[in-house]
Amino acid sequence: MQPYFETAEPECRLYLADVLAADFIAPESVDLIVTSPPYNVEVVYGTHRDDLNYAEYLEFCEAWLQRCYQWLKPDGRFCLNIPLDKNRGGQQSVGADLTTLAKRIGFQYHSTIIWNEGNISRRTAWGSWxxxxxxxxxxxxxxxxxxxxxxxxxxxxxxxxxITQEEFIEWTNGLWTFNGESKKRVGHPAPFPLELPKRCIKLFSYVNDLVLDPFAGSGTTLLAAVMHQRRAIGIEIEPTYCELARERILEYLRSRQYTLQIGEEKEVYGELISWR
Structure with a gap:
């Protein structure tokens, strides 16, 4: 399958595809997975359903977690950004349930980092006031x-x-405090901030490792990987977000004054790049 978008150096490939049908990633080839799957809280992503009943949602999660397990190297790591719980459609312990699913598939549990996003002011549901x-x-x-x-x-x-000494000391503390990302600024309904994949990538992978995001969205994980000299693969089912990810990575590469190649024409803008 041809990538929607790719760069040669640093190596980065984005595929317009369904993670459950992806057959272009070699088994046991990925060093680190950093992703945030759909939370099933009725976010409008485009064609994707984000309003499954909870049993269907867990079935979907089990299917894509199995694919991730196949792609990881034996010493590969997986940073899974998920909610602690949810209350739409009934109270559910999402974090605990997905962790249990992952362990059932074969993943080993290492630790949980708490991301303090500090968005309590956005809450609208209080129950009985x-x-x-x-x-x-x-x-x-x-x-x-x-x-x-x-x-x-x-x-x-x-x-x-x-990773620097200061970063290592701070990030090995399992409570991370930084702001979330603006939907309006990025142009995606549920983006996570660049800081999140940056920390995971620098803490849990080596330079030139292969990083995968099976729910690439606006390309934040891919961008962080490119910025920190990792190879990257992304899978995204929505064409609009594939294009958004491409534009974000291109913007970064232009800022680095690499060489952009479109067909046979070259301009001093970005890295060696092709796309459909």
Whole structure:
């Protein structure tokens, strides 16, 4: 399958495809997966349904988690950004349920990072206001569940780390505090901030490792990978978001004054790039 968009150096490929039908990634080839799947909270993504009943949602998650398990190297890591819980359509322990699913598939559990997004001011549901009748308790945090395939100690790769001492000390503390991303600024209904994949990539992978995001969205994980000298593969089912991801990566590469190649014509803008 031809990529929707690709760069040669740094190597980055984005595919317009359904993660469940993706057959273009070699088994046990991926060093790190960083992703945030649909939360099933009725977000309008385009053609994708984000309003499954909870049993259907878990079935969908099990299917794509199985694909991720196949793609990871034996010493590969998986950073899964998911909600702690949800209350639309009934209270559900999403974080616990998806972690249990992943372990059932074969993933090993390492740790959970709490991302304090600090968005409590956006809440609109209180349940029974100022009454013990049926109040809602909502934590303004999300989870980054850190999993691995077989071995936690990383034996493959370049062994070249680019994380600073200050970053390592701060990021190995399992409480991360930084703001979320603006939907309006990015142009995607549920973006995560660049800071999230940047930290995961620098903490859990080596330079030139292969990073995968099976729900690439606006391309934030791919952009972070390119910025930090990792190879990257993204899968995104919506053409609009594939184009958005392409534009964001191109903008970064132009800012780095690489060489853009479109067909046979070259201009001093970006990296070696092709797209459909």
């Amino acid at each position: 100022r009454s013990a009748s049926a109040p809602y308790v909502i934590a303004p945090v999300e989870l980054i569940v850190v999993l691995y395939k077989q071995e936690w100690k990383k034996s493959s790769g370049t062994r070249q780390s680019d």
